[in-house]
Amino acid sequence: MSLGAVPTSTGCRFRVWAPEARRVAVVGEFNQWLEPGTALQPRPDGYWEGTVPDARPGQAYKYLFTAPDDTKVYRIDPAARDTRHSGLDHLDRPDANAAIIRDASFDWVDFQTPDFANFIIYQLHIGTFTGHNDGLPTGGRVAGIANVETKLQYIRDLGFNAIELLPIQEFRMDRSWGYNPSFFFAPESAYGTPDEFRRFVDRAHARGLAVIFDVVFNHVSMDDNPFWSYPVSSPDQRGAFLSGFETPWGLAPDFWRPQIKEYFLENIRMYFEEYRADGLRFDATRYIEQNRGWGNDGWEFMQHLTYLTRERFPDKYLIAEHLPEHESVINGAGFCATWFTRAHHDFQRAASGQDSLVRLKGLIGSDFGPGHRYPRSWNLVKYLLGSHDDCGDDKGGSTENQNDWEHHRYFNEFFGGRDNWHARAKARLGWALNAAMPGTPMLFMGNECHHPGYWHDALDGNGEHRFDWHRAGDHHGLPMRRLVRDANLVRWSNPALRSESLQFTHEDHANGVLAFKRWTPDGSNVVLAVVNVGDQDFAGFDYGVATGGQNGQWTQVLCSQDDRYGGWHGAGNAFHEPWTQGDGKIYVNLPQWGVTLFRLK
Numbered sequence: 347m348s349l350g351a352v353p354t355s356t357g358c359r360f361r362v363w364a365p366e367a368r369r370v371a372v373v374g375e376f377n378q379w380l381e382p383g384t385a386l387q388p389r390p391d392g393y394w395e396g397t398v399p400d401a402r403p404g405q406a407y408k409y410l411f412t413a414p415d416d417t418k419v420y421r422i423d424p425a426a427r428d429t430r431h432s433g434l435d436h437l438d439r440p441d442a443n444a445a446i447i448r449d450a451s452f453d454w455v456d457f458q459t460p461d462f463a464n465f466i467i468y469q470l471h472i473g474t475f476t477g478h479n480d481g482l483p484t485g486g487r488v489a490g491i492a493n494v495e496t497k498l499q500y501i502r503d504l505g506f507n508a509i510e511l512l513p514i515q516e517f518r519m520d521r522s523w524g525y526n527p528s529f530f531f532a533p534e535s536a537y538g539t540p541d542e543f544r545r546f547v548d549r550a551h552a553r554g555l556a557v558i559f560d561v562v563f564n565h566v567s568m569d570d571n572p573f574w575s576y577p578v579s580s581p582d583q584r585g586a587f588l589s590g591f592e593t594p595w596g597l598a599p600d601f602w603r604p605q606i607k608e609y610f611l612e613n614i615r616m617y618f619e620e621y622r623a624d625g626l627r628f629d630a631t632r633y634i635e636q637n638r639g640w641g642n643d644g645w646e647f648m649q650h651l652t653y654l655t656r657e658r659f660p661d662k663y664l665i666a667e668h669l670p671e672h673e674s675v676i677n678g679a680g681f682c683a684t685w686f687t688r689a690h691h692d693f694q695r696a697a698s699g700q701d702s703l704v705r706l707k708g709l710i711g712s713d714f715g716p717g718h719r720y721p722r723s724w725n726l727v728k729y730l731l732g733s734h735d736d737c738g739d740d741k742g743g744s745t746e747n748q749n750d751w752e753h754h755r756y757f758n759e760f761f762g763g764r765d766n767w768h769a770r771a772k773a774r775l776g777w778a779l780n781a782a783m784p785g786t787p788m789l790f791m792g793n794e795c796h797h798p799g800y801w802h803d804a805l806d807g808n809g810e811h812r813f814d815w816h817r818a819g820d821h822h823g824l825p826m827r828r829l830v831r832d833a834n835l836v837r838w839s840n841p842a843l844r845s846e847s848l849q850f851t852h853e854d855h856a857n858g859v860l861a862f863k864r865w866t867p868d869g870s871n872v873v874l875a876v877v878n879v880g881d882q883d884f885a886g887f888d889y890g891v892a893t894g895g896q897n898g899q900w901t902q903v904l905c906s907q908d909d910r911y912g913g914w915h916g917a918g919n920a921f922h923e924p925w926t927q928g929d930g931k932i933y934v935n936l937p938q939w940g941v942t943l944f945r946l947k
Contacts, residue, residue: 349612350425350531351407351447358401358447362423363605364577365392365586367411373420374407374444376400381418383410392605406430406444413578424572424587425531425612427620428540432516432528432570445532450620452544457551459624459661460507462682462724463844466781466834467558467788468506469734470494470813472514472537473521474803475791480815488521488803491538491546498553504794504827505834508556510627512734514543515562518569521803523734524560525595525629526567530613540620547622556624558663559617563610564633565596573599591637593630598637601647611651618659625663625682631675632668645679652680665727673719683786685733686726693730693779694760697772697939702879703853703860710783710862712848723784723846730776731757731793739800755800756792764796764822770912771939774829775877778906778941781833782875783862784848794830795823825912832911836904836943842871851894857882859936863894872896872946873903878936887922890931897926900944907937918942 352359364370371383376398386394401407408420422429426445433443473488475497482493491514501509513524520536533543547557566573566588576585584590587609589600599606617623628634628648637644652664668675668684675684689709696705709728714720729736739754753760757776761769773796780787792801795818802811817823837843842864851874852861858880865872876891878884893900905918917937924932936942 349609350423350427351401351445353401353403353447353449354397357397357399359395359397360386360423361393361395362386362409362425362577363393363586363609364409364411365605366413366578367394368414368416369412370394370577371410372396372398372401372407373410374398374401374447375405376402376407381410401447403447403449405447407447408444409577411577417578419575419578421577422529422572424529424576425609426529426572427531427616429516429529429532429535431535432518432567434570434572434574448540450540452541452548454622455548455552457556457622459663460556462663462722462786465508465556465625465663465724465786466506466837467508467510467727467786468501468504468791469510469512469729469788470791471512471523471734471801471803472534474801474812476813476815478812478814488536490536491533491542495546495549498550498555502553502555503831505831505838506789507554508558508624509550510558510625510788511560513560513562513629518567523738523740523803525562526569527562528567528570529572530561530563530610531616544621551622557622558625558627558665559621559623560627560629561613561617562629563599563613564630564637565593565598568596589637593633598633598644601634601637601644607647607650611654614651614655615658618655618662623662625665627665627667627685628681629667630669631666631679631681635668635679648679648681656680656682671726676720676725683725683727686728686785687733687736689726689728689785690730690732690736693776694757696879697761697776699858699879702858703855706779706860706877706879707850710779710848710850711785712850714784715846723848724786726785727788728780728783728785729788729790730780731773731789733788733790734801737790737792737797737801739802742802742804743800756797758796759799764798764817767912768939770796770822770826771907774826774906774911774913775879775939775941777830778833778904778943779875779877781837782843782864782873782941782943784846784864787834787837789830792817794818794827795820796826822912825910829906829911832904833906840871840873840903840945842866842873849894851896852876852892857884859889859891861891863896874900874932874944874946876934876936876942876944878938878940878942881938883917883938884934884936885916887919887924887933887935889936890927890929890933891936892931893926895930896946899923899925899947900932901947902934902942903945904943905937905940906942907940913937913940919944923947
């Protein structure tokens with residue numbers, strides 16, 4: 347049986363784990379909140395189950411627990427599919443915040459989750475993605491999932507085929523990044539209802555967009571969560587669900603308990619079955635790994651979840667935020683991929699001239715394939731321009747660290763901001779390289795239009811730290827959007843860029859030029875990527891780039907410094923299709939701070 351409330355043809359079936367309770371009953375709008383409610387039947391493993399004939403979808407309910415000392419307490423279902431809000435105040439009042447029965451049935455469109463090699467991800471935060479300069483007023487509140495639904499075509503037109511949402515789990519109050527979960531099964535009430543989220547996923551699928559949800563299993567909110575004193579009061583207020591392990595953000599669940607494993611496994615199943623998710627991103631898995639003790643092993647907990655999930659949902663992309671990245675989270679813990687944050691920081695330094703080619707080679711990487719650290723290139727999710735953590739600042743624009751590279755800003759801010767030509771050129775270079783190199787590309791909202799400053803969820807009077815739709819369409823934003831779209835299109839049009847191949851063919855440290863080649867197994871598609879991270883422009887088709895022994899004629903498929911992207915006319919190799927010469931090189935134009943991609947004809 348599923349946890350929580352499940353509507354049936356005979357009423358509603360309830361199932362809850364409450365090992366410390368002497369009696370469990372359900373009260374709600376179906377019985378006017380009157381005690382003693384409908385009693386659930388105990389099982390030897392601590393679960394209580396039963397059916398309430400009069401309970402229907404849309405009605406609110408709570409559990410009424412009787413403790414061993416005969417005291418009675420109301421508690422909200424930890425597996426509630428919906429709640430009125432996150433607050434746990436007035437738990438003694440049955441008609442205050444409560445769980446809501448929801449029917450998970452939905453008429454879904456047909457959609458096939460992409461192969462793992464084919465994900466190109468756009469990451470966004472629901473509450474701040476719309477409502478600023480786009481004609482979609484939010485009334486001073488955060489944006490909802492219905493607002494974001496209006497932007498699906500915008501994301502698809504950029505060439506992405508997947509959306510990764512920052513956490514949607516019900517959190518404290520209405521405004522948050524989402525990493526303070528209160529109710530793991532219920533969507534944030536300020537964002538929308540379960541049906542609105544199902545409709546969002548369905549309409550994303552109809553446009554060819556997969557949806558990845560961000561889940562936070564490593565800790566619970568220290569403000570509001572149903573685990574405090576659950577199911578009955580305890581001296582330390584931790585209850586049966588929580589361990590003594592403290593993360594920087596709150597207490598961790600008691601991962602060693604079979605019932606806790608079932609709880610989170612059920613949560614994963616909910617996203618795949620009730621919301622038709624295409625993948626999950628697991629937050630801060632290092633803090634699950636570190637939760638170890640006598641009989642309490644976070645590593646085994648992750649293995650348990652990934653093994654059973656991949657057995658049942660083999661086509662779903664399971665991503666760990668395992669920082670710093672390590673191959674054990676793939677080869678040991680069983681995830682499909684891990685975030686590779688070092689690539690972002692190394693790209694920042696490479697773009698500033700610090701050991702540029704050494705850093706570029708490291709972030710492009712050759713450490714995948716048989717006998718290497720990572721079996722497949724898609725085991726690494728790479729975001730050269732930064733994720734929400736890198737672009738977002740929750741300290742009002744300040745930082746506690748004096749290292750400039752650890753400030754939280756949009757990428758262009760490190761090089762003079764969106765009004766600086768070099769800053770824009772380096773951002774274009776970053777995404778063009780991200781699309782061409784091995785790994786799963788991911789872009790955080792705003793980078794596609796050189797968003798200024800930093801991102802934050804604050805709803806101030808100007809809203810300048812939300813996504814600004816004026817910036818998306820201005821004289822700087824539009825050219826960058828074209829570059830993102832065309833770079834993604836090149837990746838889609840060339841299966842070599844989604845293959846397991848990589849060969850570095852050319853290194854020129856004096857001029858800051860690096861080239862690498864990628865190809866399909868049958869050799870039918872070969873792409874040569876040339877990166878110039880120097881200030882020298884090479885014109886006149888006189889710079890020789892080694893092709894790694896690849897003979898033939900080449901045609902340019904992308905130049906990040908073309909004028910339509912914000913560069914200049916004649917920067918690249920339009921109408922110039924060079925042949926490999928006797929010295930093993932092609933002779934081409936290479937603009938400064940640019941990426942030029944060639945396909946073997």
